[in-house]
Amino acid sequence: MEQLADRGLTTAEIAERTARGQVNEVSRRSSRSLSAIVRANVLTLFNAVIAALWVLIMIFGQWQDGLFGLVIVANSAIGIVQELRAKRTLDRLAVVNEAPVRVRRNGAETEIPPRKVVLGDLILLCPGDRLLVDGEITGSGGLEIDESLLTGEADPVHKAVGDQVLSGSFVVAGTGSYVATKVGDDAYAAKLAQEASAFGLAHSELRAGVTRFIKYITWLVVPIGMLLTWSQLNKAEDFGQAVTGAVAGIVTMIPEGLVLMTSIAFAVGVVRLGRRRCLVQELPAIEILARVDVLCLDKTGTLTAGGMNLAEVRSLADDPLTPSLTTEALAALANLEETPNPTVQAIRVAHPAPPGWRATTTVPFSSARKWSGAEFAGKGAWVLGAADVLLTPETPGYGQAADLAATGLRVLALGRVATLNDPVGSVEPRALVVLEQRIRPEAADTLRYFAEQGVAIKIISGDNPESVSAIATALGVPGGRDAVDARTLPEDDPDKLSEILDTNTVFGRVTPHQKRLFVSALQSRGHTVAMTGDGVNDVLALKDADLGVAMGSGSGATRAVAQIVLMDDDFTSLPSVVGEGRRVLANIERVSSLFLTKTFYALVLSLLAGIFGLAFPFTPRHSTLVNALTIGVPAFFLALAPSSERAKPGFVPRVLRLAIPWGVVCALAVHLSYLLAETRGATPEESRTAAVITLFLVTWWALVLIARPYLWWRVTLVGAMVVLFALSLAVPFTREFFALTLSDPADDVVSIAISVVAALALTIVFRVMRPVDKSPVQDRPTDTLEV
Incomplete structure (x- = not known):
């Protein structure tokens, strides 16, 4: 394991294991074989009855009365041709949709298709990655894995070196690596996945x-x-x-x-949807589209374009030495993660890693916490996260953050803490980090289409309610000004929660767990719910929704559980899909x-x-x-x-x-x-x-x-x-x-x-x-x- 953690497999080892068939070859979920298509279209009860009747006419009647026998040929041929067209479209898009797997081979990091993973490969993990094979953890940097799709347990599980991980789970926070111990049909989730997602x-x-x-x-x-x-x-x-x-x-x-x-x-x-770069991973999803009457939209990545711009870093301290220290701390935190999310990436562009900042303890960002942090040798402990989560109304800067968020900006708070164990409410604020979000230009017309078609829109986001409200108002969403803070919702009262969801449109500070509750509550009211998303925090809600729609640039886990994937991240494709x-x-x-x-x-x-x-x-x-x-x-x-x-x-x-x-x-x-x-x-x-x-x-x-x-x-x-x-x-x-x-x-x-x-x-x-x-x-x- 130590040797694998250092260099991964060599070319010779890969070739040897490939020759032995120890490769992650599994059937793609989106199509069935040619023989299955032919059987399904030819060997039917009606074809058998019509064929028998045709034989009787040919024996006892006139051949002109046997024209109906051509129905068997026409039906079978047309059905086979059309389904083969669909198969080619699905297979082509399925290959494009495959999230590449990061592995270390011959001492270097590389990306390979999932089906090229072999037994013993060293697989690298970051937030949003789906575990395709079973294995053993060889490295962990605050690694947290959600196994709820397998076990039903909602809480993420911390993984340390030596722990076992199963295919079908996904990373929600931190980074790490693991060695593949079971691949292909031997993997834990392979058989379940084939049964659950078979083409039909x-x-x-x-x-x-x-x-x-x-x-x-x-x-x-x-x-x-x-x-x-x-x-x-x-x-x-x-x-x-x-x-x-x-x-x-x-x-x-x-x-x-x-x-x-x-x-x-x-x-x-x-x-038709394939030509619009929409991958239908489960064919019955075509039907569900027509029944959708509630569409839950994740703001980030759906209504707003990917990526952000750092607008300003607003200091909250009077000490003249603080600004430089604050800037270095911000840069150090932003440069800790190997695979930064769009928010951290925007900060890293403006602030490269400072010298002399060595992290001794780290807490990676997660959607549930809404903050990340680290303790640096000789520099103290620092946290970076949502301003309205880390700060209290009495804290300096809380009012400024609220005012900025009300304009549609995204506001983070940077501060010092005595300990990284539950720092919420005990943060010494040092700066507000203000980021600009880019609204998709086509979003307003798309939302207007759904309103005309009688499809209710629910904008659900983990961001500050004021910020989400500003975006919704700018897009002309009815009720957009009246955003609901999800932290105030009665989770233990399903009836009350369903009523609030029915009467409101915009929700902020929604946790991944609450997204699942939202879907369930809407379904309990008889609604057919579609859910869009691109991040790992959307996975569970997408899985529970009647129809999950993922963005092509979203996380591998998100794309894996969705029934439909918008390959080009084109929000305007949704009206065509419905x-x-x-x-x-x-x-x-x-x-x-x-x-x-x-x-x-x-x-x-x-x-x-x-x-x-x-x-x-x-x-x-x-x-x-x-x-x-x-x-x-x-x-x-x-x-x-x-x-x-x-x-x-x-x-x-x-x-x-x-x-x-x-x-x-x-x-x-x-x-x-x-x-x-x-x-x-x-x-x-x-x-x-x-x-x-x-x-x-x-x-x-x-x-x-x-x-x-x-x-x-x-x-x-x-x-x-x-x-x-x-x-x-x-x-x-x-x-x-x-x-x-x-x-x-x-x-x-x-x-x-x-x-x-x-x-x-x-x-x-x-x-x-x-x-x-x-x-x-x-x-x-x-x-x-x-x-």
Whole structure:
């Protein structure tokens, strides 16, 4: 260990251990293998059912009625292609997002990718670093590690030489080093991480809703399909005709494209966000975006740009020798840390390390303490930290610090203490250190967007409440002037805390522990909470939030626990991120109504045919034509369309309330057209043509209602479907191929009249069950279809 602590591994040792496979190779959290993607898109229950029905048609029916078999190829191919696109995007961004690991090799410090760490590597630690492998501490400079993600214990643990550390924890204060004793799948957190962050769609509420649809429909399809098959065998003149009628009903009952459209919408969302340099580390996060109604923002690094400028050092002592001593003490404290935070870095730029200042005891900065300190040989003990934490109202300089903070400046206090053990309140103030923060120019517009979208903003910061209030006021945040000091909050009264959070916007002096409480309190009120952050003090809150959003330049631990990482630290990406989630959920609900309307009209038609012993009113080729023009092709584009609708709870019942009555109306209209044509003495082909015309017109009108708002491309899409259907009737080849005939105009007129009445009924149901969203929708340049 002593030798490793001095030089680390040599090149020969690294090569030897790499050859033995003792490398930190673990699966990336953001994607699954090609074989898994192919299996998920090909080996599905619906594909198996459709394939079996297709084989029956090929054996006993006409090949034209087997067109529905192409659905298997199309669904599988489109799903695989889209998911592969998402996989490439995720993998590329995941590599960029990997925080490099600082190691010492051959006696020199270097940075390597996490997967290049080998057994026995000497890993260097600083605040914000995430421990990727297990190991043993070899050096500690006030090293404090948070193990709460593993143990649930909130308090940081001091680590000394020889202590064991586990992967999954992270550094909150101090510096140190440790030797890797377990890497890759042997590390403590590796298996948990793989299970918790595996790529998939199955854990989302939306996916669960679609799965429930499938389960309900499967229960109905089996008995009704058997009833329909029995009735067709009794009604049809030959076995082939009976099989064709039964297959037509069963195929139409299956919402084969619904799962595909859900997968495509998710995958395209990942690709679109990837192009904006947003890494989606867990695919269901796309869905959560749409449900967010509270956004908690960390001021530093989110509303303000990274880095600070030292404005002034204001002396608080009358002794003429004090200014030089104070300046040296400030410089000595600022130059102690190997990896300074932005505040300390700003001081170091102006004040290099002074000679003769040797630290004998150090206390590193932490977000919980909000101060750091050191005792220097012959110079005494000094502390540097938040002015309103170290100073009391009676202390000289306290009022000045408050006045400066109220203008938006960041104010630290420098002072002497008798001991570093709990110096708060016993500091002899020597100077105020004033730093300027840079507000992001785009922050105001972004906050305004969220206000317009009904997303409540909560600005949460560890800084002085007055300083946070000044920043919030400058950005035009409603309620920004009334900042709450988190030190006064009733942590032991969750109900009171929730009420305060609901009625206030800006909070200062918030500890990491309180950030977690804030998230929990807001969630207890039924809110879906998103949390942004970049520092190690944000890790636990990001983990607990419904959606964690980390900045790309943030700490490794922060980026590891967040579901979404803004790779370019671009705060203006957040509206696009939320908008993408809303696009996915609103459009999946839209197309679900179309697919399930088809399912329910097929169920009702099958029941009518089975109970009354009637022939099914159309063949599989008719179903293929109508479904392609009123559901398949339009749904593909509508699932990728721009949408700003905010997600509402109750996805499953809301879709069923619309799809069930629509399905009943469509079925009755089609059945009536078929019976009237048959009663007038029409041939079976003429009767089926009348039914197909009615089916197309009624389901097309359902598409018209669903396609709102009527932007130019939506109108074009809906109109094109009418043109294509008209061509299929007018062109002799397609008319013959789809077994359609227009020999009796009276039947066609009756079909159109029935369709008009049915369309009116659909409109009434739509207005009652789903009022039209009157909010304006603009076709912005970014709101383009993604195919």
